[in-house]
Amino acid sequence: MAAAISIRQETAADFAAVFDVNRLAFGQDNEARLVDALRANETAFVPELSIVAVIGAIVVGHILFTKITIRGSNGNLHGSLALAPMAVRPEHQKQGIGSQLVRKGLAVASGLGFQSVIVVGHEQYYPKFGFEPAEKWNIKAPFEVPSDAFMAIELIADGLRNVSGMVVYPAEFESV
Ligand SMILES: CC(C)(COP(=O)(O)OP(=O)(O)OC[C@H]1O[C@@H](n2cnc3c(N)ncnc32)[C@H](O)[C@@H]1OP(=O)(O)O)[C@@H](O)C(=O)NCCC(=O)NCCS
Structure with a gap:
């Protein structure tokens, strides 16, 4: 029987493994x-929204x-x-782990x-989770991106009603 996957908030003990998952x-x-x-950005970081997928003792996704x-x-x-980044260890991809991480993250964010x-x-x-092109709300990226690849989701009804404009990302994103 395949080992069960748990999806949970990361702890400090996961930081090195999360680094490896993203690098790989x-x-x-x-x-x-x-x-x-x-x-390390206290304005942007939400501890509950840094989430890992774990099989046994191994962090396989983040x-x-x-x-x-x-x-x-x-x-x-x-x-x-902003949902970014998301990563699943190569040998565990295409098993639904990424989807579980997205769904859990959206549920926690909503809560x-x-x-x-x-x-x-x-x-x-991303559309299978309910994301739609952000241009629907006239929300724009601060960089060049194909319009279909820049998406948004409302976590509550009308969560983006009367919201439009340019997304401002934490400065850390400029280094990627
Ligand atoms: C993007 C990424 C996180 C997705 O993770 P994942 O665990 O492979 O995602 P899922 O398994 O949920 O979905 C991947 C595909 O596998 C399919 N799949 C899901 N469960 C499956 C299963 N049990 N058996 C076979 N295929 C399955 C899904 O349908 C999906 O295909 P689709 O995109 O054509 O619909 C992963 O590919 C990754 O780490 N990529 C490199 C980093 C990256 O590009 N990150 C995203 C940008 S921030």
Whole structure:
């Protein structure tokens, strides 16, 4: 019988393993270092939203959501979350672990009172969780990205109603 997967908030004991998961999944350590940097950003980091997938004692996946703002053209600021990065160890990919991490993260974020999440990612992967192109709400990325790959989800009904503008990411993202 396959070992059970648990999906839970990371602890300090997981930090090194989370670094390895990101390094192995991305084939470089930029994203792993991004996770470390975001953890140290007290404004952006939400401990409950750094989540690991564990099989036995092995961390096989990780997902992070950090706080962002959406700046409207009138200067209004709306709080939201960015889903990034997400990683599953190569030998454990395509077994549904990434999907479990996304669903758990969205549920925890919703329970914490967040109203929306933004993601830059594959346009065939994220819609199954309810993400739609962010252009639906006239929400724009601060960098060049195909419109289908820049997506948002409302965690409550109308969570993005009257929200539009440019996403402002934590500065740590500029190093990736
Ligand atoms: C992106 C990533 C996190 C996805 O993790 P994952 O655990 O492989 O994701 P899932 O298993 O949920 O889904 C992957 C595919 O496997 C399929 N799948 C899910 N469960 C499956 C199963 N039991 N058997 C076979 N296939 C399955 C899914 O349908 C999905 O295919 P689709 O995208 O065509 O729908 C992982 O591929 C990764 O770490 N990639 C490198 C890093 C990266 O690019 N991260 C994203 C950008 S931040």
